[in-house]
Amino acid sequence: MVKSLLIVGFGGFVGTVFRFLISRYIQVNYVSVFPWGTFLVNIFGSLLIGIFFGLSEKGNILTPEWRIFLTVGICGGFTTFSSFADDAFILLQNKEWLRFAGYPTFSFFLGLSAVFIGRTLIKLI
Secondary structure: OHHHHHHHHHHHHHHHHHHHHHHHHHHHHOOOOOOHHHHHHHHHHHHHHHHHHHHHHHOOOOOHHHHHHHHHHHHHHHOHHHHHHHHHHHHHHOOOHHHHHHHHHHHHHHHHHHHHHHHHHHHHO
16 A cells, blocks of 8 residues: 555646646736646646556556556546546546536535635635
């Protein structure tokens, strides 16, 4: 278990550093009201997690350690949106239509509501 935690932790560190560098680069070099850095990181992270899970499903291309390093670690640190997108894909793949429709809808609106509540609570303190 400790080995898995270290693998995921190191991958998370790498993913987080890449997210920061890419987002910062875009912020500094492209002035826009639209959050391009976050948007591009989320889409690229989704592509990466699709590639990594695709490789792990293809056969013995990735060991379990490499799979958790790349998916949970790097992609998780890079963007949790990639995990969200993969979870939604699995629901779609399994023809869980109602859950597939509800998962992104409720995640977005409840997440947005939670941000609003958190900010409001801090303002009240």
